[in-house]
Amino acid sequence: MIFRLFFLALGASLLACTTGAPSSSETTACDGEIHSETLSLKSDEDGRVTVPVALDGNDDAFMVLTARSTGTVSTDGVVDGEGTPVLDWEDWSTGHESLTNAFFASSDVSVLNWPVRDEDGPLAAGDWTVFASTLDNDGYYKGNQAAEVTVIRRSCSGGTPxxxxxxxxxxxxxxxxxxxxxxxxxxxxxxxxxxxxxxxxxxxxxxxxxxxxxxxxxxxxxxxxxxxxxxxxxxxxxxxxxxxxxxxxxxxxxxxxxxxxxxxxxxxxxxxxxxxxxxxxxxxxxxxxxxxxxxxxxxxxxxxxxxxxxxxxxxxxxxxxxxxxxxxxxxxxxxxxxxxxxxxxxxxxxxxxxxxxxxxxxxxxxxxxx
Amino acid sequence: MLFLFSHAFAAPAFDLLKLRDPVPCAALGEATPVLRDELLLLTAPDILPSSVPMRAADCLAERFAEDPAVQAAFTAWTLDPARPGQVLLLLGRADTLPEPMALALVRGSLASPSARVSEKARSVAELSAAASIRALVTP
Missing domain, CATH: 3.40.390.10 (Collagenase (Catalytic Domain))
Known part of the structure; x- marks a missing residue:
């Protein structure tokens, strides 16, 4: 069992919890589109939530919001469509640089936007995976927990931001x-x-x-x-x-x-x-x-x-x-x-x-x- | 965003109060006369950024509300045309102040030349849990 108290203590007062019920939607914006999909998932026995993010060639960014009503939640990493890890929370746990608060254990929602920096992109089409975690209030992974995950993909190929x-x-x-x-x-x-x-x-x-x-x-x-x-x-x-x-x-x-x-x-x-x-x-x-x-x-x-x-x-x-x-x-x-x-x-x-x-x-x- | 870095607790008051993001008044250190006097100096209306004198007043109210020198300063501010913002701030937390201090603050504010202050004082008095303060606006 991996202990995540560091991020819990630092991030518990910083992040969000979602009480509203997200719903699927698809709207047109600038030159591209925003696709939003809500998934009801469950963590495995180790507390890991596997979130599928299917990107097409037009997607240039996505946001994954992982929420639960009890305990805490965090985002652990991202694997691209080739199976290559492109983000791992452990790479950022002991350094003195900050990339995203998604790594911080939150009281019930974790927000990851990817890519964060230009050097983290561009995104290649494929079946990507985001890994989130369900934790107890002491920062320990807690398995078999329900999580509501919203994936928002943006395809925006031009125009003025x-x-x-x-x-x-x-x-x-x-x-x-x-x-x-x-x-x-x-x-x-x-x-x-x-x-x-x-x-x-x-x-x-x-x-x-x-x-x-x-x-x-x-x-x-x-x-x-x-x-x-x-x-x-x-x-x-x-x-x-x-x-x-x-x-x-x-x-x-x-x-x-x-x-x-x-x-x-x-x-x-x-x-x-x-x-x-x-x-x-x-x-x-x-x-x-x-x-x-x-x-x-x-x-x-x-x-x-x-x-x-x-x-x-x-x-x-x-x-x-x-x-x-x-x-x-x-x-x-x-x-x-x-x-x-x-x-x-x-x-x-x-x-x-x-x-x-x-x-x-x-x-x-x-x-x-x- | 709030960052709970321990190094913040050793910095002088001005350096903490100037931060754009929140720092708790407790981070200023022990409630000593030295800190009180430093905070009173930092309430001067001409200090920039102007959040510093506001936050200094706020921390005085939070940390030194029983101090006679602070009570005297707060009461004097109610008639100071350079300080209606600080008085509004204090009126907003009147229910957390000792009743004698809150009473003096509201009484002085009701007579303020600032309409914004006197109106706020009336609202605070009407909603106060303290009978002595409600009595200020009760016929």
Whole structure:
């Protein structure tokens, strides 16, 4: 029996659980198609779930969401159509680079998008296999457990990549003109930031019947399941007064990557108040940081890690984001990167809008981008 | 996203509060007078990024709610035109504050020159579990 407590401890509070019931669907998007299929599977006696992923020659990315209602679940690896392993969680369990949170044991859903990086593709046609695992709450494999698996394949051979964004106001904020003006200005800036890298985003606005103090997108945040089910696609950004009743965060994404099916993790939650600051009024600089937060957290949702974590000993798995190892060297090399872990400010704050080619590749490989 | 790396617990307060992703107030270390004073300094409205003074206020409320110096600061902020955002934040967690402090905060906020603050204070008072606070808006 293999012990997975490391990933359980690190990832248990990070990932998603699905309470909504996925269903089969097939819709046309950009120049390709999205194919979604839900399978009711069962782990073998060792706790391994074998997920078939049949790719045709047009598929360029897929996402596998493995969910269960009790215990925990993780994704262990991918084998291509030739039978060659192309991803193994054990290769990433002890290093200092992060590729996907799919390896982390989650309370009930694990999200793998493949390929993650451009170097992980392109995908060849064939009968691929994704291996997931069912575990108990202590991180041990647990066999003969039911798992509901949704496989989403994307065939998108051209056109301008696009992400539908829905900004959802909680706590009747849609009636607060100061807040909505700032959010709209920040969204316009976000469109510019992603547009610089050839990614179109379209933004719609809705209001949701939630308290202004919105929950973190973690297990138990069932309101987000309903919010995502009502909206149904893309990235949903929920704007509240605060997140989790305090000022502890600008915003938080529901996963790396996040699930694009209804679940408590299927949103990015942001606080307008923390961005507006002590005077509760948005300066131009605060609107810029608000835009960067939405773009940054959505970057997480699409699969991006910080290029370097605070502490300077953990990095993303991309070759073209510098592997710096001190605060000064990291700020020197990466302070303008959109995914840098904090705003860098003196008299003013550095604009954090840069993305490396590798980071753009991760975004474009997410099946939510069409 | 939250990352539970242990190295975060040794960093100075500003370095933790500036992070874009969440760090618990407990990561700031022991609740000493030194930390209290550092956090009070970090609540200055002109500090950038502006999340830092917000999060400093939040951590003061979480870690030092019984401290008279913190209570005095919070009460003074209710009339400070540079701090309605921090007062709104504190009003949002009034039910977690000691009742005397919450009472002073709500009372001061009801008289705030900021309509947003006074309206929030009224809402908090109306919904408060504490009779003394509800009485502030009960005829």
């Amino acid at each position: 696009s992400i539908p964004i829905t900004i959802a106001y909680a706590g009747k904020l849609e009636k607060d003109r100061e807040v909505t003006s700032a959010v709209e200005a920040a969204a316009a800036r976000w469109i510019e930031i992603y547009g610089e890298y050839g990614v179109d985003i379209t933004v719609d606005y809705v209001s949701v019947d939630m308290d202004g103090s919105v929950p973190e997108p973690l297990p138990g945040a069932d309101a987000y399941t309903d919010v995502y089910a009502a909206i149904g696609e893309g990235i949903v950004v929920v704007v509240g007064d605060d997140v989790a009743g305090n000022a502890n965060l600008y915003g938080e994404a529901g996963g790396i990557p996040g699930p694009i099916l209804p679940s408590p993790h299927s949103v990015v939650a942001v606080s307008w108040l923390v961005h507006a600051g002590p005077d509760a009024a948005f300066s131009d600089e605060e609107i810029e940081i608000f835009a960067e937060t939405m773009a940054h957290e959505s970057g997480h949702f699409l699969g991006l890690y910080h290029p370097v974590e605070d502490g300077w000993t953990y990095w993303d798995a991309l070759d073209d984001t510098k592997k710096c190892s001190s605060e000064s060297s990291c700020e020197s090399a990466l302070s303008d990167n959109l995914m840098f872990p904090y705003p860098v400010c003196a008299a003013r704050c550095v604009e954090q809008v840069a993305l490396s080619t590798g980071q753009v590749g991760v975004i474009l490989n997410n099946v939510g981008v069409r």
